[in-house]
Amino acid sequence: MQDMQTKPNGPVAAAFVAAGIGSLVLGIFVVLNEVSPDVSNFLKFDANYGLGAGVGPLSGKVFLGTAAFLVSWVALHLVARGKEVNFGRWFAAALILVFAGFALTFPPIFEFIVNLVPAAE
Amino acid sequence: MEFTDRELWAVGHGLVLGSLFLLAFGGGLAGLYSLKAHYLTEEGIAERTPRLLIGSVVMAVVAWLTVISGTFVVYPWYRATPPDGIDRTVQSDALADFPRYWLLASEKTAEWHKLGMEWKEHVAWIAPFLATAVAFAVLYYGAQLVRRGEIRRAAIIFFTLAFLAAGVAGLFGAFITKAATVA
Numbered sequence: 001m002q003d004m005q006t007k008p009n010g011p012v013a014a015a016f017v018a019a020g021i022g023s024l025v026l027g028i029f030v031v032l033n034e035v036s037p038d039v040s041n042f043l044k045f046d047a048n049y050g051l052g053a054g055v056g057p058l059s060g061k062v063f064l065g066t067a068a069f070l071v072s073w074v075a076l077h078l079v080a081r082g083k084e085v086n087f088g089r090w091f092a093a094a095l096i097l098v099f100a101g102f103a104l105t106f107p108p109i110f111e112f113i114v115n116l117v118p119a120a121e
Numbered sequence: 122m123e124f125t126d127r128e129l130w131a132v133g134h135g136l137v138l139g140s141l142f143l144l145a146f147g148g149g150l151a152g153l154y155s156l157k158a159h160y161l162t163e164e165g166i167a168e169r170t171p172r173l174l175i176g177s178v179v180m181a182v183v184a185w186l187t188v189i190s191g192t193f194v195v196y197p198w199y200r201a202t203p204p205d206g207i208d209r210t211v212q213s214d215a216l217a218d219f220p221r222y223w224l225l226a227s228e229k230t231a232e233w234h235k236l237g238m239e240w241k242e243h244v245a246w247i248a249p250f251l252a253t254a255v256a257f258a259v260l261y262y263g264a265q266l267v268r269r270g271e272i273r274r275a276a277i278i279f280f281t282l283a284f285l286a287a288g289v290a291g292l293f294g295a296f297i298t299k300a301a302t303v304a
Contacts, residue, residue, distance in 0.1 A: 006265040012272055015257045016279065031241050054197030062192055062246050069250050091275045098251065098282060103207040104241035107236050 022069025027104025
């Protein structure tokens with residue numbers, strides 16, 4: 001319930017969830033880069049789009065993770081601005097997304113996932 | 122005594138920005154933790170809110186600068202490919218200029234790349250996302266954060282997770298630099 005002397009919490013909840021989305025998208029592209037040579041080539045934003053030099057697929061992964069963070073922040077902000085949301089639920093969702101992102105960037109975990117995909121062999 | 126460009130960038134990325142990040146984290150965390158109505162007078166809240174704001178914004182800015190400089194300046198030197206004439210299976214002096222390949226040339230050092238660098242280069246990017254969300258919360262609420270316990274606690278958790286992500290990256294960065302420097 002909103003403390004009537006403070007601003008509504010929607011915009012802050014949106015920022016927290018957007019950070020989680022950025023983390024998860026980064027993690028997903030870490031896995032996809034290992035699974036598919038086509039995705040790996042696409043993620044070479046340094047060679048494909050001039051985003052840095054010699055960075056390789058990491059350039060695409062961090063660009064797309066950052067873009068997901070910023071775009072989802074804007075979208076969620078528009079949805080939640082001026083609103084008092086159930087912050088506990090939004091933050092729980094944000095934490096799940098962040099932990100998923102953490103997990104997918106951890107080599108033993110993403111290598112385990114890659115080994116489950118036949119096409120990666 | 123002299124530094125190469127690469128050494129200066131590596132020091133700037135790891136030591137200078139890393140130290141600033143630690144400093145901002147300590148200040149920001151202490152500020153967030155102690156921002157409780159029963160700890161502070163109105164004057165106390167007004168006095169420490171700008172400091173909390175500076176700490177959280179500095180941490181977010183430094184986190185972005187650290188990952189951008191690490192990814193787009195230092196990392197390409199780390200992953201540079203040696204020319205065909207250099208044997209990639211022996212840790213020779215010639216291969217030492219190509220840290221990724223030097224580490225992979227021996228089973229004793231390969232895990233520094235396969236686990237350390239592979240995790241570091243990715244997990245570090247989570248830190249600026251989290252730190253930016255916290256900085257926004259502090260900017261948005263300002264002194265009102267004292268009446269928003271649930272958001273203050275969430276900010277502390279995100280702040281700590283940002284520190285852990287940066288800590289993993291910083292720790293592996295230090296170990297990898299010791300094993301195979303980019304200088």
